[in-house]
Amino acid sequence: MLKKERHDSIMRQINLHNRVLTSDLVQLLSVSEDTIRRDLQELAERDQLYKVHGGALSKSYQSSFDDSTVYAKDAKIIIAKKAISLIKDGMVILTGGGTTIIEMVKQLPENLHATFFTISPFVAIELANYPRVEVILIGGLFSKNSQVTYGGHVINQLSEINPDLCLLGTSALHPDDGLTDTDWEINQLKKTMLNCSKKTAVLCISEKLGISLRLKVAPITNIQYLITELPANDPQLDDYQIKSLQIL
Amino acid sequence: MLKKERHDSIMRQINLHNRVLTSDLVQLLSVSEDTIRRDLQELAERDQLYKVHGGALSKSYQSSFDDSTVYAKDAKIIIAKKAISLIKDGMVILTGGGTTIIEMVKQLPENLHATFFTISPFVAIELANYPRVEVILIGGLFSKNSQVTYGGHVINQLSEINPDLCLLGTSALHPDDGLTDTDWEINQLKKTMLNCSKKTAVLCISEKLGISLRLKVAPITNIQYLITELPANDPQLDDYQIKSLQIL
DNA sequence: CGGCTTTATGCGTGTTTGTGCGGTATTGTG
DNA sequence: CACAATACCGCACAAACACGCATAAAGCCG
Structure with missing residues (x-):
């Protein structure tokens, strides 16, 4: 088995399970521990995964939890500013x-006049600070992990609206x-x-670029x-410079 | 389970609950007390949490500590305890x-098994900490003053459910x-x-007793x-000792 | 081809890390 | 003060790791 193949295989395992154990990889790929260790080290140097004692963790998994405190905050504020440029009065x-x-919601201009639908209670609470913004919280089952509402009821309600713009955070x-x-x-x-939104x-913070997870949501052309x-x-x-996609 | 995963898991618990008990973590993560203690110590050294005898507190506990500015908090905790006595598994x-x-939601027993409908995003977020509780957030317009959802859409959805018990805070x-x-x-x-609830x-904190406001919601017999x-x-x-009303 | 370097891998040895255990000290509470 | 719960300390041990070295395959060049 070639090194590159092994690396791909490791990355697939990581994206699938968010974690790998060195010992599992030894068995799966039938090579020595040292080789696996060297592989993980290389991949870690290339920022493709996060190495820990005993194995490695997915980068996206990583940043979804404790990093949100300080680490990527500056980046997120930059993103927020750019996103806001898409929002016009009355949308x-x-x-x-x-x-x-x-983070983006916190940066919105004081006097924005707009209507927001959201599935996130946190977003709703933040938006409530803006006097001229109408906030509609879409109700349904509340997800303990993602802290958003979800399930059939939410889907039904989404099918009844047709917003001008949909703003999505990303896993990958x-x-x-x-x-x-x-x-x-x-x-x-x-x-x-x-699907329900016009645009x-x-x-997406850059470290989530180039990553692909198990379930497909939409092609990039959408x-x-x-x-x-x-x-x-x-x-x-x-790699993202295609005609239909505008990069800010 | 890798150490880092444990740390992430602990931090998630803390961010959700604002506090963790060492003994709970031992059960949850199936490791020895010493290990948890060492974990907490490490996280405390990294300023990710605040270690205390018996467990740890969220650093931002101060922010939720400012709900010590919540008026008459002690009284509300007493009320909470009484209210919980009405709640049974499966309700x-x-x-x-x-x-x-x-306040009441924060005092619920860890292992309560129940279904909660709520119009308050804050309540939903708190309830999300309880693994065996199903949370349904009723969606609609979001009120900037009361911080609950309201309006026709909420009323419609309420008419479709028939809960065993309705818990209401009071203005008067x-x-x-x-x-x-x-x-x-x-x-x-x-x-x-x-109307939609069976009971x-x-x-009501005592100082809101004996007060009457402009709009009538329901007679006391309801x-x-x-x-x-x-x-x-x-x-x-x-004055409230009437047959149909049970006072706790 | 033969000699040379480069690259990839495995092995042996000593080191570090993570974890649990037993014993003892400390803390909180009635 | 007594008692239980919690914390701390040192030790033991296995798992994971780092490093140097040996080996072998692959690549390069005159």
Whole structure:
């Protein structure tokens, strides 16, 4: 087995399970521990995973929990500013949840006049600070993990609205595989959000670029705007330079 | 389980609950007490949490500690304890918003198995900490003042459910005028909540007793339980000693 | 081809890390 | 003060790791 094949296999395992144990990989790939260790080290140097004693963890898993405190906050504020440039007075906007979106909401101009639909209670609470914004919280089952409402009831209600713009946080974005996720229900939800909206903007910190998870939400051609903290001409974004996608 | 995963798991617990007990974590993560203690120590050294005898507290506990600025908190905790005595495993419960209700939710037994409908995002977020509780957030317009959802859409959805118990915070309760309020929409909302439920409990700190506001929600005979921080035989409650109303 | 370097891998040895256990000290509470 | 719960300390041990070295395959070049 070639080194590259092994690396791919390891990355697949990681994206699938969010974690790998060195000992499991030894068995799976039938090579020595040292080899696996060297593999993980290399991949870690390339920032493709996060190495820990005993194995490795997915980067996206990583940042979804404790990082949201300080680490990526600056990046998220940059993203927020860019996203806000898409929002005009009088628009009807649908948002998902996640720290990136909440950061954006906090940066909105004081006197914005708009209508927001959201599936995230946190977003609703933040939006309540804006006197001229109408907030509609879409109700349904409340997800303990994602802290958004989900399930059939939410999907039904989404099918009754047609917002001008949908703002989505992301688990992963890949040039070929598009938008992907790990949770089936959230996956359905994102699909519906995307379909019911006239346009969709994806807010995505750069370290989630190039990653592909188990479940496919939508091809990249279904998205109109990609917002990252990088400048639009950054080489990391080269793979996303296609006609239908505007990069901010 | 990798150490880092354990740390993430602990941090998630803390961010949700604002506190963790060492003994709970031992069970949850199936490792020895020493290991948990070392974990907490490490996280404390990294300033990710605040270690105390018996467990740890969220660093931002101060922010939720500022709900010590919540008025009459001690009284509300007493009320909470009494209200919980009404809740049995398997019940379907509808709650309103307000600090009293939120305080109650925080005091719920760890392993409660129940279904909660709520119009308050805050309540939903708190309830999400309980693994065996199903949370349904009723969606609709989001009120900037009361921080609950309201309006026709909420009323419609309420008419489709029939919970065993409705828990209501109160603006005012009067022996003759019953439950009253000042806001027209919230008034409609409370009426509907009361009507759709099999039984209703009113959570009310004593100083709101004997007050009557502009808009009438319901006569006192429509309420089954009155919960205050006072003992049931307190003279202040004499006026409420009627057959249909049980005072806790 | 033969000699040379480069790259990838495995093995042996000593080190570090993570975890549990037993015993003892400390803390909180009635 | 007594008692239980919790914390701390040192030790033991296995698992994971780092490093140097040996080996072998692959690549390169005159």
